[in-house]
Amino acid sequence: MSPHPPTATIRTQVVVPLRLADGSVATARVVTFDGLVDGREHLALGLGDRALDAPPVPDAPTLVRLHSECLTGDVLGSLRCDCGPQLREGVERLAAAGGYLLYLRQEGRGIGLYAKLDAYALQDAGLDTYDANLSLGFGHDERDYTAAAQMLHALGVTRVALLSNNPDKANQLRRHGFTVAQQVPTGVYLSSANARYLRAKAARGGHTFDLPAHLLPPAVGLDEAGAGAEAPAALDTRRAVTGAAPAGQGGAR
Structure with a gap:
């Protein structure tokens, strides 16, 4: 993993009013990019002060949430995972504190939607979520955060307070040269x-x-x-x- 991924650039920015599933509202500055290494259409949502295009405060970490796409949880409200509540919490906390939510098109820990549903069938037969992915010939987590690193660099962010319980996200950002000043724990939706x-x-x-x-x-x-x-x-x-x-x-x- 290169500590210095290729440079990506901001493609478009547009302000979008949001209404979440629980009725809460927020305003996001939605940013698209050119030059992302995986060619996917990832988005950055600037929330709170970042919705107003406020620059990062020098030397202060920016609150960031890396959220991997989950159609079943984010859109359909599936209870098999905790992705929907995590997305809602991320938007609400970032809208209050200011920061970026990176919505990354890495369904099913990077294996894709159809394969994720195949993994669900294996889970119904008794495997856990990691062994199900392995049985399908994938790694237990196929996600790569190089594009996320490119997006943050394009946004001018180098120091982050990472809103996540997943140590792999912090480790990958550090390997790309970011300072993860804090890993902020999130709620547990059991x-x-x-x-x-x-x-x-x-x-x-x-x-x-x-x-x-x-x-x-x-x-x-x-x-x-x-x-x-x-x-x-x-x-x-x-x-x-x-x-x-x-x-x-x-x-x-």
Whole structure:
């Protein structure tokens, strides 16, 4: 991985008013790019002060969220993952604090939409999300953040406070020469439908969040589609359930 990826340039910028699934609103400056190494149509959303094209403050880290596309979670509201709530939280926190959300076209950890749905079928047969990808001939995470590094450079960002629980994102940015001054944790959105998925992310992906045992749905007979035992009555399947508050209430992921 080169520490100095090829230079990308800003192609267009347009202000877009947003209304999220929960009814909250924000304004984003949506930025497109030329020269991205993978040829994909990634977007940067400037939120808060960045929606007004405010330049980064010298030497101060810029709050950044790298969000990989998830049609099923972001658009359709699937409960098999936590992507939809993560997107909503990212927009809300960045709108409040100012920063960039990079929406990266890397569906299914980079394996694509159809392959992700194939992996779901394998998960229904008992594999976890990582072994399902491996069984299809992919790595457990195929995502590469070189294009994200190019986008941030084009936006004038070199020091970041990274809104993520995923250490691989921070490590890849550092290898591209960025200073990750802080990794800001996000909320944990646990439900009966995604408990195994979140457990696998923590145990095998190194994601830095804790899943309290007393809040986990019963493991017996439970798969990522939510089959098996119901979640405990105290478990809110739509909002964060750990110490970090949900989106809009001071939580961070």
